[in-house]
Amino acid sequence: MDRQFFKKYLAQTTGESMSFPVTKADKCFLYDSNDNVYIDLIGGISVSAVGHSHPRVVDAIREQAGKYLHVMVYGEAVLAPQVRYAKMLVDLLPSSLDNVYFTNSGAEAVEGAMKLAKRYTGRTEFIACHHSYHGSTQGAMSIFGDESFRNAFRPLLPDVRHISHNNMADLQHISAHTAAVIVEVVQAEAGCLVPGREWLLALREKCTETGTLLIFDEIQSGFGRTGTLWAFEDYGVVPDVLLLGKALGGGMPLGAFIASKAVMDTLTYQPILGHMTTFGGHPVSCAAGMAALEVILEDRLVDGVAGKSELFRSLLRHPGIKEVRGKGLMMAVVLESFDAVLKLIDGICLKNAAQPTNKIGVFTDWFLFAPDCVRIVPPLNIDEDSIREACRIILQELENI
Numbered sequence: 001m002d003r004q005f006f007k008k009y010l011a012q013t014t015g016e017s018m019s020f021p022v023t024k025a026d027k028c029f030l031y032d033s034n035d036n037v038y039i040d041l042i043g044g045i046s047v048s049a050v051g052h053s054h055p056r057v058v059d060a061i062r063e064q065a066g067k068y069l070h071v072m073v074y075g076e077a078v079l080a081p082q083v084r085y086a087k088m089l090v091d092l093l094p095s096s097l098d099n100v101y102f103t104n105s106g107a108e109a110v111e112g113a114m115k116l117a118k119r120y121t122g123r124t125e126f127i128a129c130h131h132s133y134h135g136s137t138q139g140a141m142s143i144f145g146d147e148s149f150r151n152a153f154r155p156l157l158p159d160v161r162h163i164s165h166n167n168m169a170d171l172q173h174i175s176a177h178t179a180a181v182i183v184e185v186v187q188a189e190a191g192c193l194v195p196g197r198e199w200l201l202a203l204r205e206k207c208t209e210t211g212t213l214l215i216f217d218e219i220q221s222g223f224g225r226t227g228t229l230w231a232f233e234d235y236g237v238v239p240d241v242l243l244l245g246k247a248l249g250g251g252m253p254l255g256a257f258i259a260s261k262a263v264m265d266t267l268t269y270q271p272i273l274g275h276m277t278t279f280g281g282h283p284v285s286c287a288a289g290m291a292a293l294e295v296i297l298e299d300r301l302v303d304g305v306a307g308k309s310e311l312f313r314s315l316l317r318h319p320g321i322k323e324v325r326g327k328g329l330m331m332a333v334v335l336e337s338f339d340a341v342l343k344l345i346d347g348i349c350l351k352n353a354a355q356p357t358n359k360i361g362v363f364t365d366w367f368l369f370a371p372d373c374v375r376i377v378p379p380l381n382i383d384e385d386s387i388r389e390a391c392r393i394i395l396q397e398l399e400n401i
Contacts, residue, residue, distance in 0.1 A: 027052060039386050039389060040052070041363060046247060047246045068283060073278050075276075081286035084290060085289055085293075093258065097238070104277065105135075105254075106243065106244070108135075109255035110257075113180070116213075116266070119267060121213060125161065126160050127181045127182070128160070129162060129163055131187060131189065132187060132189075133189040139157060141156055142157035145369070165184075165187050174203075175210055181203065181207055182217060183215070188221065192327065201236070204238075207240070214240050218232070225380070227302065242259075243257055252282070304381075308387060309327075311387050326376075331377070333376060361393065362393050364376065
């Protein structure tokens with residue numbers, strides 16, 4: 001019944017959604033309405049870093065919900081979960097990133113950061129990368145890295161330019177007119193494209209030279225996914241503004257943009273209330289996110305990322321697999337075509353969901369700008385047996401394609 005009502009009453013994003021009927025999620029497993037079990041290789045698109053329904057996160061949600069939910073619009077009441085989580089994040093970041101503005105989502109963090117860049121620099125030009133994804137709200141859509149998605153919603157924000165990720169020559173377009181350059185350290189929806197260290201260093205240098213804010217979007221890559229707590233740590237480059245979301249809330253809706261207090265304070269005058277939100281930094285979301293981050297740190301989940309990544313790579317060898325690329329547990333498995341990807345997803349997941357099978361399936365998806373790739377971004381605490389079983393199922397299905 002729920003599956004039938006799903007398309008009738010809920011607004012759809014495509015004409016052919018997966019319509020996957022989830023009834024339970026636990027650790028790295030999903031369960032459907034036919035009691036089939038699936039190894040989750042996408043974790044809500046990089047959201048469930050500590051797995052589903054982690055007891056520490058669930059307990060934190062229950063405890064905070066028993067104290068208070070929403071109290072007042074953002075920035076007026078002293079709410080312990082907000083304050084403590086902000087301090088926890090700042091303590092784990094470079095000293096220049098010492099002020100946190102919580103939002104409801106990653107896309108809202110992008111919007112806030114764009115306003116901040118305009119207010120701080122007095123400029124209006126933004127530069128983003130081709131094949132980048134930063135959200136679907138108005139400002140985020142303006143810097144969306146594909147015209148086929150932007151075109152239907154024009155006019156969007158003016159003064160937006162796109163460059164190629166990891167392209168040295170394109171850095172010449174950054175000038176004294178540029179308010180900010182917004183880039184993903186690892187380009188997620190392009191199929192987990194990893195930059196060269198030299199390019200990021202040159203990007204940082206060019207932004208410093210021109211007085212341009214460098215904004216790193218780590219909404220998908222943050223919280224240990226690439227093998228360091230923040231992906232930028234591995235490159236020795238520090239942004240002026242950091243965008244977080246997805247795993248930030250431990251499975252609850254939460255986003256943030258983080259900068260220096262000197263930069264962030266420009267939103268407090270001329271005019272006051274330069275950026276506002278009612279539910280941003282919701283106490284329950286902050287409590288959940290803080291609990292999840294504590295699990296990541298205390299269980300040293302980041303330390304295991306490289307080994308698990310290598311295990312996936314060592315097992316995913318097949319004539320139908322052209323390449324496995326990415327960084328840490330943020331990987332793309334490149335197949336021959338989009339058709340092959342759809343057949344694989346159907347075989348390991350969607351066919352099982354239609355009926356009781358008593359089989360273990362695998363839950364995965366494709367990328368927005370890399371439709372020939374299968375997404376692998378599982379919970380960081382996925383166990384090795386589950387990795388081996390997931391890879392076995394994938395390889396077995398590739399034999400049928």
